[in-house]
Amino acid sequence: MDIITDIASTMLAQLQKPTLSFLIGGMLLAAMGSKFEIPQPVYKFVVILLLLKVGIGAGMSVRDANLAQLVVPAVGAAVVGIAIVLIGARTIARTRGISHMDGMATAGLFGAVSASTLAAGMAVLDSENIAYEGFIGALYPFMDVAALVTAIVLAKLAEARQGAAAVQGGTMTIGGARAGGPTVEGGLVRTILKDTVQSPAISALLLGLALGLFARPETVYASFYEPLFRGLLSILMLIMGMEAWQRLSEMKGVAHAYIAYGLLAPLVHGALGFGAGLIAHEVTGFSAGGTVLLAIMAASSSDISGPPTMRGALPKANPSAYVGTSTGLGTPVAILSIPLWMALADALIGF
Amino acid sequence: MDIITDIASTMLAQLQKPTLSFLIGGMLLAAMGSKFEIPQPVYKFVVILLLLKVGIGAGMSVRDANLAQLVVPAVGAAVVGIAIVLIGARTIARTRGISHMDGMATAGLFGAVSASTLAAGMAVLDSENIAYEGFIGALYPFMDVAALVTAIVLAKLAEARQGAAAVQGGTMTIGGARAGGPTVEGGLVRTILKDTVQSPAISALLLGLALGLFARPETVYASFYEPLFRGLLSILMLIMGMEAWQRLSEMKGVAHAYIAYGLLAPLVHGALGFGAGLIAHEVTGFSAGGTVLLAIMAASSSDISGPPTMRGALPKANPSAYVGTSTGLGTPVAILSIPLWMALADALIGF
């Protein structure tokens, strides 16, 4: 019974946290037909600030890390991030009734990392006096950015292929003039990569990364981007909540698939991360504590960098699918799985 | 002579405070024909943030209060808030030459509460070692929201009736097709209440209240909504000052009515609040200090939650009337009346 109470209270605490409570607040506003709205230019600016902040923070943490020690676990983190999205592309994104776009956005968020879940994991290890590498914080952008970019590119690729197929099929009669898309697959990938890099969302993220890596934005980060972050995220969540409500009907009949994915995926992903940690342990002596944290990163799903990125890059994806599944289910399960990875690490490596 | 110097220096200090000085600054800009302007989308967002902040803060203070003890004084506070608006509806809003809308907006602001005046009252009691209930801060939203919503609904109701009358009168010849408004009064009230709740301003306020009551927005409140509040209010005051100047001519000939109301109303309202405190004292043993603070709340007029709410909900009301009267006259008089309520409480209840 205790475990059920634990789960219930963890989920209630998640629901009361700013991220989800503002999302629910936005849904309530939409449900009661409110004329409340965030003006479009402000909304765009909020997304830009959020992505700049995420990028700058990640860039600074990579810059401050010991690059030699970082390489093996960083490659591992990126591979895990990509693998999670590829698994999602073959599971949740292929489920009947779920749009491919929604499925890929959800997989992207599960591949990305929740900084707060990672922080919770660190706090647990600290309280147990279990050591881990100081550069762990610098690993998360590798998994995060790899997962988000993979998901976005795959989603756009599928959309472009679908568009091309539609043109070759039904709408062919319109005439060859409008026949869209390059026929060579390689050209398509290149176009989509270029589009992705040039899109406002990914541009802002990459710009932030570059500034964090090569400049010294510490003062402006600490006085502006960092303090405003949670507040601007709460505004974004309101907007996404209102939109989610308007699109909730799309989820009828497929909700069970999202629930199953939200409950199981963190465990599968965590095991992948744990495996990558084990390999790094064999190759470079990566610590048992670091392995636990890599598992937690992989198990976690993004509640911070992910939603604004997906919103900016894949505007057609339904936020009630991806934010609801990741923040409402993925994050609580990931937090509850922390003791599992600790027990595994103690058994296989030993603290 | 001392009292006159006191009043003059209190009023000068009020004029120099951000709220009024930015309002005057906006008026000066308009007076010199400046092309300065705050873009519309930003202005809308500023109002939304202000109302969310007011709502969240009020919701959290109610949530943290002892609800059992709170009930009687809270009902008293709400009744006083409504009574003040009803008095205003029969005095300032009925004065010849003052538009009903402007009068109701002014009455609403005098019914609403100034958090800084309340804080001044608490500071005075603290310095005299006079005890009061810890939940006092949770009383203010009851008076505040009750007064603001009553004023807005009454103002919209009067406007709708006027519109209907106009249709039935002069413009009747246009034809029955455009004949507006439900004929049954109850339907009209329901429509206006629905419109009010769905309006962006009241939606934001209610959403904030709900988030403060049921979620845990403490971190985002402390890192974002609270620190940005005074600054965003200064921006709103600039906008309202510019608009006030453009509409100042409307106040010619009726300024004396606003002055009389601004000077007398705080004393009448304070007496009402004091009476509610006395009743709560008899019923539940509400303290003498609490009674003084309830009187101060009632005497005070809103300089914070009121202006953005009125601006959002009653855009046709003239800010130079309601902000000028409440912040320029009502607040100084309310502050100066603090010793009066203390003397009364000492005489009637005893500290």
Next chain:
Amino acid sequence: MDIITDIASTMLAQLQKPTLSFLIGGMLLAAMGSKFEIPQPVYKFVVILLLLKVGIGAGMSVRDANLAQLVVPAVGAAVVGIAIVLIGARTIARTRGISHMDGMATAGLFGAVSASTLAAGMAVLDSENIAYEGFIGALYPFMDVAALVTAIVLAKLAEARQGAAAVQGGTMTIGGARAGGPTVEGGLVRTILKDTVQSPAISALLLGLALGLFARPETVYASFYEPLFRGLLSILMLIMGMEAWQRLSEMKGVAHAYIAYGLLAPLVHGALGFGAGLIAHEVTGFSAGGTVLLAIMAASSSDISGPPTMRGALPKANPSAYVGTSTGLGTPVAILSIPLWMALADALIGF
């Protein structure tokens, strides 16, 4: 060799500072064809907030200064600010191939003051235990505002004359009806001064000055305008960088003129400031330390108040010219010249 290393590391440090690194970031975004953009209404609001902050800060520092002692050095500072712009009008703004508007904007920035360079100078004097007047910080708005307004008025005057000349010349055939501009020079100056004062940028600056001087905006300044400043500036720099890149081609062939001006002007201007300090020393006993700081002020070029003012008041001027020259060259040279003014002051006045 040491001096070259010093210069190189000073310039690298400048490049990594938020101001220049965000400018470069914006240029990179534009270079890679990003669709990143800051919405227009947000951009306007950012400029307004920056200028309000600059004005309020300057107004408060003048208010807190001892006015009697301030007069002579303040007049000196204003005269130096104007003189620098007039020199620029006859040098950089007259260079073949450089648009007059770009040249005047650059001269205006070199006349304006860099608060951070001034702070660096104060820190050096403090570390050497060299005394200076406490009101030094209040001198900078005099030089700053005098230079910016002079540059803007001269630039607009030249533009208006050019427009009038064009009308009298080639486009005369359109017909007298559209013949533009007052014929009397005095009327033109008055019109331009009025336009300048009423322009959003200068209105915001003057409003801030007035609020700082006559009101008590300390709380809202400390909680809002001051903490947001560097962050909003970084946003402005991004915007200006993107625009600068799009207009970089205009600078081909004239870059050497900007480089020469950026390297030499700070030394000439510093000598002017030093001279003004010497006069104040003779007249009112202004200290040797104060004279050094006045020289540093004059040598410095604005990286803070200047760019948003020029952007708002002279939208046609090319930011890659004026921001690049002042922040990229002027500021490092001004910082490196600090020991020069100290040696001069020691020799001519004695610490």
